[in-house]
Every structure is written in structure tokens, then in C-alpha cells.
Amino acid sequence: MKRIVLLPLCALVLFLAGCWNNRELETLGIAVAMGIDKIDHEYVVTVQLVNPSAVSARQSDTSRAPIVTYQEKGKTIFEAIRRVTKVAPRKTYYPHLKILVIGEELAKDGFAEALDLLSRDPEFRNDFYVVVAKDHPADDVLNVLVPVEKIAAQNMFTKLQTSADVFAPTLALTFGELIKDLTSHGKHAVITGIQLTGDAKEGEKMENLQTSNPKVRLKYTGIAVFKDDKLKGWLNEKESKGYNYIVDNVKSTIVAVPCIDDKKRFLSVELIDADTKLKLNTMKPKPEMSVTVKADANIAEVGCAIDLTKQATVDQIEELAEKDINAKIRSAIKAAQDEFKFDFLGFGEVMHRAEPGYWKKVEKKWDKEFVDITIKSKVTVDIEKLGKRSNSFINEMGD
Amino acid sequence: MLEKGKISVRQFTILVALYTIGTAILIIPSILAAKAKQDAWISGLLGLAIGVAMVIFYWKLSERFQYVNLIEILEKCFGKWIGKSVGFLFFVCYVLLLATFVLRDIGDFMTTVMMVETPIEAIHIIFLIIVLYGVKLGLEVFTRTMELFIPWIVLLLVALFLTLLPQIEVTNILPVFENGMKPIVQSSFSFLVFPFLEMVVFLMIIPYVNRPQDTKKAFMLGTIMGGGLLIFISVLTILVVGPTETARSIYPTYDLTKTINIREFFQRVEALMALIWFITVFVKLLVLTYVSCLGIAQVFELKEYRIIVLPIGLVLYVLSLSIFPSISFLIEFTPVYDLYAFLWCAVFPFVVWLVSLVRGGERNKSGTARTESG
Amino acid sequence: MGYTLITLLIAGLVLLIDRRKLKQYKRKRENRVYFSIFMIGLVMLLIKSAGIEMPSPLNGISYVLKPLTKMM
Numbered sequence: 054m055k056r057i058v059l060l061p062l063c064a065l066v067l068f069l070a071g072c073w074n075n076r077e078l079e080t081l082g083i084a085v086a087m088g089i090d091k092i093d094h095e096y097v098v099t100v101q102l103v104n105p106s107a108v109s110a111r112q113s114d115t116s117r118a119p120i121v122t123y124q125e126k127g128k129t130i131f132e133a134i135r136r137v138t139k140v141a142p143r144k145t146y147y148p149h150l151k152i153l154v155i156g157e158e159l160a161k162d163g164f165a166e167a168l169d170l171l172s173r174d175p176e177f178r179n180d181f182y183v184v185v186a187k188d189h190p191a192d193d194v195l196n197v198l199v200p201v202e203k204i205a206a207q208n209m210f211t212k213l214q215t216s217a218d219v220f221a222p223t224l225a226l227t228f229g230e231l232i233k234d235l236t237s238h239g240k241h242a243v244i245t246g247i248q249l250t251g252d253a254k255e256g257e258k259m260e261n262l263q264t265s266n267p268k269v270r271l272k273y274t275g276i277a278v279f280k281d282d283k284l285k286g287w288l289n290e291k292e293s294k295g296y297n298y299i300v301d302n303v304k305s306t307i308v309a310v311p312c313i314d315d316k317k318r319f320l321s322v323e324l325i326d327a328d329t330k331l332k333l334n335t336m337k338p339k340p341e342m343s344v345t346v347k348a349d350a351n352i353a354e355v356g357c358a359i360d361l362t363k364q365a366t367v368d369q370i371e372e373l374a375e376k377d378i379n380a381k382i383r384s385a386i387k388a389a390q391d392e393f394k395f396d397f398l399g400f401g402e403v404m405h406r407a408e409p410g411y412w413k414k415v416e417k418k419w420d421k422e423f424v425d426i427t428i429k430s431k432v433t434v435d436i437e438k439l440g441k442r443s444n445s446f447i448n449e450m451g452d
Numbered sequence: 453m454l455e456k457g458k459i460s461v462r463q464f465t466i467l468v469a470l471y472t473i474g475t476a477i478l479i480i481p482s483i484l485a486a487k488a489k490q491d492a493w494i495s496g497l498l499g500l501a502i503g504v505a506m507v508i509f510y511w512k513l514s515e516r517f518q519y520v521n522l523i524e525i526l527e528k529c530f531g532k533w534i535g536k537s538v539g540f541l542f543f544v545c546y547v548l549l550l551a552t553f554v555l556r557d558i559g560d561f562m563t564t565v566m567m568v569e570t571p572i573e574a575i576h577i578i579f580l581i582i583v584l585y586g587v588k589l590g591l592e593v594f595t596r597t598m599e600l601f602i603p604w605i606v607l608l609l610v611a612l613f614l615t616l617l618p619q620i621e622v623t624n625i626l627p628v629f630e631n632g633m634k635p636i637v638q639s640s641f642s643f644l645v646f647p648f649l650e651m652v653v654f655l656m657i658i659p660y661v662n663r664p665q666d667t668k669k670a671f672m673l674g675t676i677m678g679g680g681l682l683i684f685i686s687v688l689t690i691l692v693v694g695p696t697e698t699a700r701s702i703y704p705t706y707d708l709t710k711t712i713n714i715r716e717f718f719q720r721v722e723a724l725m726a727l728i729w730f731i732t733v734f735v736k737l738l739v740l741t742y743v744s745c746l747g748i749a750q751v752f753e754l755k756e757y758r759i760i761v762l763p764i765g766l767v768l769y770v771l772s773l774s775i776f777p778s779i780s781f782l783i784e785f786t787p788v789y790d791l792y793a794f795l796w797c798a799v800f801p802f803v804v805w806l807v808s809l810v811r812g813g814e815r816n817k818s819g820t821a822r823t824e825s826g
Numbered sequence: 827m828g829y830t831l832i833t834l835l836i837a838g839l840v841l842l843i844d845r846r847k848l849k850q851y852k853r854k855r856e857n858r859v860y861f862s863i864f865m866i867g868l869v870m871l872l873i874k875s876a877g878i879e880m881p882s883p884l885n886g887i888s889y890v891l892k893p894l895t896k897m898m
Contacts, residue, residue: 058843059585148720175565178710180719229711233694406626549883577836752859759847759856762840766867769836774870774880781884787895788888 079105082143085120086206088191089130089167090156096167098133099124099154099192100145101206118259119203122195130170147176151210153183153228154247156191157284165235165282172232179229182213185277185284187246194247197256197269209271213245216273221306222293223273235282238416239401242279243296246287248272278388278397285393288385295385298378299344299398301329308350308434310373312357313366321354322374322436331400333407334429340411340422342400343429344382350374351438355445362443367436375432382430390428395420400428454749454757457592458662465670465677466602467595467739468654472678474736475557476647477729480682481689481704483646488639489695490625495639496683500676502640503648506798507675511668513805514655516812519664522655523750529807536751543747546796547653548768551740555579555772558733560779565706566726576772583734584765587742588758591660594738601731608728609681613688615712615721620691645790647682649797651675656743702779705729741768829875837868 088099101122123141127133137145153171155164171177186194195205202208217225224245234242249256249271256269276293278285288296297303308322327348334341352361352370360366389398401419405412415422459467484492517525522542527535558579559572567575586594629636654671661667689698689708698704709725712718745764749757776782841848844860851857873880 058839175568179707180711180713229693229697233697236696402623405630406623409627409630748859748863752855754856754859755851756856759844759851759860760863762844763860763863763867766836766840766871767863770867770870770874774874775882776884777882785884785888788884788891791891791895792887 080143081146082141083149084145084147085149085204086152086154086195086209087147087150088154088156088186088195089159089164090190090192091159091162091167092126095126095128096130096133096159097124097126097156097190097192098130098137099195100134100137100141101195102141102143102145103204118198118262120198120205122192124192130167131174134170147174148178150177150181151206152213153181154191154194155183155185155244157186157188158190160185160244160277160279160284163282168228168232171228177228179232180227182210183226183228183231183244184209184213184247184273185244187248187274187277187287189249189253193253193256194249194271196253197249197271198259198261199271200262200267203262205271209247212271213273217245217302217304219305221297221303222275222290224276224293224297224302237402238419239396239403239405239412240399241281241395241397243276243288243397244279246274246277248274278393280393280395285395288388291381292385292388295381295383295388296398298327298329298346298382299331299385301327303327303329303348307353308374308377310370310377312355312359313369313373315357318357320352320356320359320370322350322370322434323353324348324350324434331403333403336408336411339425339427340404341427341429342403343431344386346378346382346430346432348378348432348434350434350436352436352440355447358445358448358450360444360448361439371434371436374434374436378432378434379430382432386428386430390424390426394424396423400426454746454754455591455660457590458660459592459595459657460662461666461670463595463599464657464661464667465674466598467657467735468651468671468674469678469681470598470601470605470732470735471654471739472647472651472675473681473729473732474647474650475554475729475733476682477685477732478557478561478703478705480643480646481686481698481708482701483642484639484686485690485695485699485704486639486642487635489631489635489699490690491628491630491636492639492690492695492698493625493683493687494628495636495643496679496686498636499640499643499648500679500683502644503651503679504672504675506644506648507651507671508668509805510652510655510801511658511671513801513808514658514664515668516805516808519659521659521746521750523747525655525804525808529804529811539747540751542796542800543744543751546793547740547744547747548764548771549775550650550653550793551737551744551768552771552775554733554737554740555768556775558730558737559772561703561706561729564779565703566723573773576769579734579737580765580769583737583741584761586734586738587745587761590758591657591742594742598735601735605728605731608725612709612712612725612728615714615718616688616692616708618714619711620688621694622691624691624694625687642786642790643682645793645797648675648679649793652797652801653740653743655801656746657739741765829877830872833868833871833875837864837871840864 082102084100085103086101090097090099099122101120104117104119104121123137125133125136125140127136134145159167172179197205199205199208202211213223213225216223224243226244231242231244234240249269251269253269255261261267261269275290276288276296278288294306303324304327306324306327308324309319310322312318312320327346330345332343332345334343355361385398389396396419400423404415404419481492484495488495513525517528520528523536523539526539529535530538555576559575562575563570563572586597658664658667685705689704692708692711693701693704697707701707706722706726709722712721712725741761741764745757745761748764749760754760776785848857848860870880
């Protein structure tokens with residue numbers, strides 16, 4: 054008898070728990086990208102949703118745009134997001150957010166207040182990337198239609214990941230890492246910039262998808278440097294790469310070095326594994342820190358006649374590559390110490406770990422201390438392989 | 453005897469270990485990191501060491517009274533009426549309250565991060581139904597069930613560790629001893645109270661182990677396994693998420709599992725990982741409810757404890773909903789709770805032990821002293 | 827209102843499940859203890875379902891122990 058009572062009760066439990074707040078897939082608008090701007094003290098939130106019928110693999114309706122964007126204003130981000138429900142046909146669903154774009158104007162004013170919702174609300178994860186729209190408000194970037202990877206957010210996500218992995222002037226920074234940088238006293242935050250080429254209005258049209266050479270593209274450019282949460286300036290490609298060497302973000306990249314005697318021709322050295330250590334060398338008489346980069350490399354491309362079968366040649370190439378990397382590192386350090394005059398390279402964190410006692414004293418005024426610190430840099434490149442050829446066929450061609 | 457079932461020493465170890473992990477696995481990283489920051493592991497080890505010492509003390513107390521349960525200990529110590537009253541207070545004001553907290557913890561967790569719009573009542577009812585059913589089935593049955601859970605927990609924990617390996621940043625736990633000993637000691641006190649001092653409820657379970665004289669090792673081993681795992685999880689969270697974010701997070705372990713991402717392929721498995729603490733919270737709530745029922749039944753000299761399981765469940769349900777109005781209240785209440793728990797779990801058994809020393813002395817002197825004082 | 831109904835339903839279910847045990851212990855101590863606890867739970871539940879805030883026992887504990895924690 055007891056069982057007869059219990060059984061339907063247990064069955065009820067199974068059905069009730071899962072379906073309280075059930076949301077069917079077809080009632081959700083899946084948000085893949087979000088942009089935040091600020092106009093006249095109000096946040097403008099742009100949400101990019103996937104247009105399911107246009108991207109479905111089986112029967113995709115190519116006449117429709119693969120993405121749709123909605124935009125609303127609000128005094129807080131959450132208000133704006135909820136206001137989006139007035140214009141969007143479905144309730145927006147955020148766990149699949151891929152990328153967050155911060156408008157340049159908002160970045161200059163400071164964007165930290167806009168981020169609390171994203172770290173507090175359980176619907177947001179912290180693994181989406183954060184980028185800054187350079188020269189444009191965020192909504193322009195989100196409105197562009199892009200080919201190949203048709204969901205623009207996915208396009209931006211993959212592009213950032215690949216370029217950070219194999220070329221290294223960009224920085225695939227997740228939201229979680231950004232929060233860590235913002236709260237650290239020993240490192241200011243940096244965020245990769247995204248830019249669009251061409252006329253923003255053109256990029257919203259389907260024609261942009263229908264040519265092989267779209268007029269409007271999205272492109273990652275340099276790295277934006279922030280003091281706390283305020284954008285202070287941009288690093289150029291050389292400095293950006295130097296930055297990535299310093300913070301040990303380089304997985305693989307190429308270094309173009311001049312052929313030893315022939316300064317006009319170049320060869321490519323492909324770094325396959327780079328490892329950076331930041332260290333505090335000494336505190337007396339004055340703190341001195343150092344960057345040490347150790348990299349394994351291959352010869353990837355030779356544009357001139359040199360004899361790669363000699364160890365001496367390889368040694369010379371190594372030296373040239375080292376010089377090139379070192380120059381990039383120096384330019385990033387120079388930018389930090391002379392141009393921006395604050396520490397976005399993370400030397401403060403090194404100091405914090407190495408000399409906690411000293412750090413306690415300088416924590417509040419670290420940026421001032423940082424400017425005068427001597428930073429040594431040393432790069433070692435080891436070339437191990439030459440690809441599948443020894444000397445280039447160019448050697449046999451004669452002049 | 454109210455409980456006729458017997459469990460083995462091995463089952464007892466498992467029970468202790470899972471009970472230790474309990475709700476602590478959800479929130480302990482942020483408690484440890486709150487003050488000690490990256491030195492959480494030192495606090496953890498310190499807390500564990502004192503915790504094990506306390507556990508040995510509890511065992512000694514049990515041994516001193518030939519492994520009878522807590523109410524009988526109190527009766528022997530303070531006489532029948534005072535003993536019963538103190539025991540009743542202990543079970544209502546501490547054990548039942550603790551059970552309320554545990555139930556509310558899992559309800560808050562579910563409604564904060566997993567099922568945000570589901571009413572907390574639904575989750576409490578569902579959780580309670582299973583727990584009360586388990587309590588009604590008795591000690592022997594539910595400990596055997598727990599043995600079945602062990603492989604799952606081990607499997608999931610190993611998976612958790614392996615999938616997070618690539619994201620570990622060793623620099624997150626440096627520098628060591630940055631802020632000196634004070635914050636480390638403060639954090640370790642919280643860790644001692646929660647969960648190690650809560651082991652006091654096992655004074656009600658030791659009597660039902662088939663060889664109670666062998667439980668000392670099992671008790672310690674279970675505590676060390678559970679506590680070690682909590683320290684391990686805390687260190688892992690700090691290594692992956694970083695000390696400041698860990699301290700700021702309300703459910704850091706859940707945040708930790710959310711970061712699992714192997715090549716965009718193996719990700720979003722937090723609901724699966726949540727199985728770990730569903731099981732451990734279930735065990736903890738089960739043990740606490742069981743112990744409260746047993747204790748209260750014994751105070752009133754009922755023939756069996758099973759009869760009062762459902763009414764107590766009812767009280768537990770209402771209390772868990774109205775015990776505190778918000779998470780902020782709970783966070784503010786935590787230092788008070790630490791002290792309150794310390795009074796019940798450390799000061800109270802210590803007083804019992806002191807009294808038993810005095811009385812025990814009398815008993816040794818003359819055989820009649822016992823009847824006089826009883 | 828719906829809330830009160832659910833409350834009564836829960837209470838009814840509890841009695842239904844326990845009815846055989848209750849018959850077995852008719853007019854014994856077991857039944858008195860059972861109904862005392864049951865009534866406490868039911869009254870609290872009804873108060874709660876009527877939407878009246880109950881004072882939390884934690885406030886009392888706070889009141890007594892707060893000065894002590896400040897000392898520590």
C-alpha cells in the first residue's frame with residue numbers, strides 16, 4: 054500500500070523538476086555576440102542572434118541574413134537587455150555568447166561598471182572573448198555580414214583564436230581573464246581591437262556575402278591598453294607582438310629576418326614553441342627585472358641563396374631572429390615605460406610574487422616605480438629543422 | 453536499542469568521508485580564500501590537523517563511555533533529566549539547525565546558478581522526499597547505498613582534475629605567506645568549524661558500528677580523506693580561477709567546473725560535475741536528519757525513531773524556507789555561526805568530558821558512588 | 827490560497843503514509859510526540875503559507891553571540 058502511494062509521487066518528482074522553467078529550443082533566440090556602447094549616459098546594448106533557418110546545415114535559406122541584431126538602450130545593461138525583448142521575436146539566451154565587443158567611446162570612459170551583470174548573472178559564462186571596436190561603436194562591428202563562417206560572432210571568435218595561436222599580434226582574452234587583470238594591482242588590462250574596413254553601412258547588406266572579395270571586413274588590429282578600465286591608447290603590431298612575447302602568449306608565429314648578406318631579401322623563421330620567463334634579478338641598489346625568451350624554431354621559407362647546410366649559417370640566422378624578437382620586446386617595454394607610463398606587462402605581479410614585503414609598500418604607487426625599473430631582455434632561438442629541403446632551389450639557379 | 457542495524461568499519465569510513473565533503477565542497481574554496489587568499493592550502497592543512505585532533509577527542513569521549521550513544525553519555529554524566537534536556541537542546545538547536553542549513557544550501561545553490569526560476573520549495577521538497585525515505589529505511593540501508601556512490605564520485609573527481617590540468621596556473625598560489633599567519637589562522641578556524649567540528653554527530657553513529665573499538669582509525673581516515681579532498685578542490689580552484697575571484701565567488705567549485713573546456717569539444721559539463729555534490733550533500737543531510745530523529749526519539753524514549761521522521765521532515769522543510777531571508781544575511785551571520793557551532797561542538801563535549809572525569813574519579817573510588825549520583 | 831492548499835496536501839500525505847504506524851501506537855507516547863512535532867510543523871507551514879514573516883531563530887542567536895564575536 055505504501056508503495057502505491059510512493060510510486061506516483063516519485064514519478065511526479067521526475068516530471069516536475071526538469072520542466073519548471075523549460076524553454077524549448079525554438080522559443081529561444083541564441084545570442085552569440087553582444088556589443089556595449091554608451092551614448093548620453095545610457096548604455097546601448099546590441100545583441101547578435103543567430104537566424105536559425107539561414108544557417109541550418111540541411112536546408113539553409115541563403116536569401117536570408119544568417120544573423121540578426123537588435124539594439125536597445127537602458128540605464129543599466131540588464132535594463133537594456135530586457136528591453137531587447139520588445140524588439141526581438143524570441144527571448145534571448147546568453148550561455149552561448151561567443152564574443153563581447155566594447156565600443157571605443159565606452160572604453161575611453163571606462164567600461165568596468167558595464168561588466169558586473171556578466172559576472173553575476175548565471176546565464177553568462179566567463180569563457181567568451183572580449184574585444185574593443187577600434188574607431189567604431191560596437192554596433193557597427195556586430196552588424197557586418199561575413200562570409201565563410203556565416204555567424205559573425207563565430208567568425209570573430211575563430212579568427213581571434215587562430216590569429217592568436219599562429220601569428221600572435223592579437224590576444225584571445227576571455228572574460229574571466231579580463232576580470233582577473235582588472236582586479237590585479239600588478240597588471241593593467243589590455244584587450245585586442247577589432248576594426249572594420251570599408252563603409253559600415255555596406256557591410257549590413259546581403260551583397261557583402263555574395264562577392265568573393267567583400268567590401269567590408271572585420272579585422273583584428275593591435276592591442277588596446279587600459280589604465281584600470283579606461284582606454285589609454287593602442288599598441289602597433291610590433292609592440293603588440295612584443296607584448297605577447299612578454300606575457301608568454303606566443304604559441305607559434307613567424308619572424309621574418311633579412312638574408313644574412315642581402316638586406317633586401319628575407320627568410321621566414323617559424324617559431325613553434327616559445328617560452329617566456331619574467332624574473333626579478335636583484336633589488337639592490339635598485340630593482341632590476343628581466344625577460345627571458347626561449348624559442349624553438351624551424352626555417353619555413355628561404356628567399357635567397359644561403360648555405361643552410363653549414364651550422365654557422367644557422368647560427369647567424371638564429372642571431373638575427375633573436376635580434377628581431379628582442380626589438381619587439383624592447384618596443385613594448387618602451388611603450389609601457391615611456392609612452393603610457395604604467396605597467397600593463399605584468400611586472401608588478403612578478404614583483405608581488407618575488408618580494409611580497411617590498412610589494413606591500415609600493416603596491417599603490419607601482420606604476421610610478423615601474424617607469425624607472427631597469428628591464429633586461431634576453432632571447433634565445435634554437436633552429437632545429439629546415440623543413441623538407443636542405444638548401445633552397447634558389448641556390449642552384451644562379452643569378 | 454533504537455537502531456538495530458549494524459554497519460561495518462569500512463562503511464563508517466565512507467560515511468565520514470562523504471559527510472565531511474558534504475556541502476563544504478560547494479563553498480569551502482571561497483571560505484578558505486576569503487582571508488588567506490593564495491595561502492588557502494596552508495589554512496586548509498592547519499584546519500585539517502586540528503580537525504583530526506578534535507575527531508580523536510570525540511572518539512575518546514565515545515570510548516570512555518563504552519561506545520553508547522550521545523544521549524546515554526549525557527544521561528550518565530548529568531543524570532537522567534538534565535542529560536535528556538541538554539541532549540534535546542543539542543539535537544534541536546544544533547543538529548536540526550545544521551540540517552536546515554544544509555537543505556537551504558543546496559536549495560540556494562540550485563536556484564542561484566542552475567535552475568534560476570524554479571521555486572526553491574520544489575527543490576527542497578524533492579530533496580527531502582529522498583532523504584526522509586532514506587532515513588526511514590535505516591542506517592544499514594543508506595550506508596550501503598553510499599558505497600554504490602563512491603565509484604561515481606571518484607570517477608568524476610578524477611575527470612575534473614584531468615580536464616582542468618591544462619588551465620592550471622602555478623603562479624596563482626604565489627607568493628607564499630604574503631600576509632603572515634593571522635589571516636591563515638582566521639581562515640583555518642572557519643574551516644575547522646565547517647566541516648570538522650560537525651563530526652560531533654557521529655557520536656550517535658559510532659555505537660552502531662559492528663566493532664566500535666576499531667572506529668578510531670576509520671574516523672580519522674574518513675576525516676582525512678574528506679578534508680584532503682576539500683583542500684585539493686580549494687587549491688585547484690585557486691590554481692585555475694585565481695584567489696581573488698575564488699574569494700568573491702559564492703559557489704566557486706561550480707565556477708571551476710564551468711571553466712572545463714577541452715578544445716571546444718568537452719565543455720559545459722558542470723551539470724554532470726554537480727553530481728558530486730548532489731551525492732555528498734544528500735549524504736550529509738541524510739546523516740543529520742537521521743541523527744536528529746534518533747536523538748529526539750531517544751530523548752522521549754520512543755520504541756522506534758522511524759515514527760517521527762516525517763513530522764521532523766515537515767519542520768525541517770518549513771525552517772529551511774524561513775531560516776534566513778537572503779544570502780547576504782547568511783554571509784553576515786557566518787562569524788556568529790562559527791562561534792555558535794564552536795560552543796556546541798567543542799565547548800559542550802569538552803564540558804561533558806570534564807564532568808565525566810570528575811564523576812569517573814568518584815566511580816573508581818567506590819562502586820556505590822554510581823548509584824548515588826545516578 | 828493555492829499555497830495553503832498545497833500545505834494541507836503535504837500534511838495529509840504525511841498522515842496518510844504514517845497512518846498504519848499511528849494505529850499501532852494508539853494512545854501511546856509515540857503518538858503524542860508525533861502529533862506535537864507534526865503540529866509545530868503544520869502551524870509554521872500555515873503561517874508561512876499565509877505570507878506572514880516568522881522571526882528567524884538566527885536573530886536570537888545573533889543577538890546573544892554578536893557581542894562575543896566582536897570581542898574575538
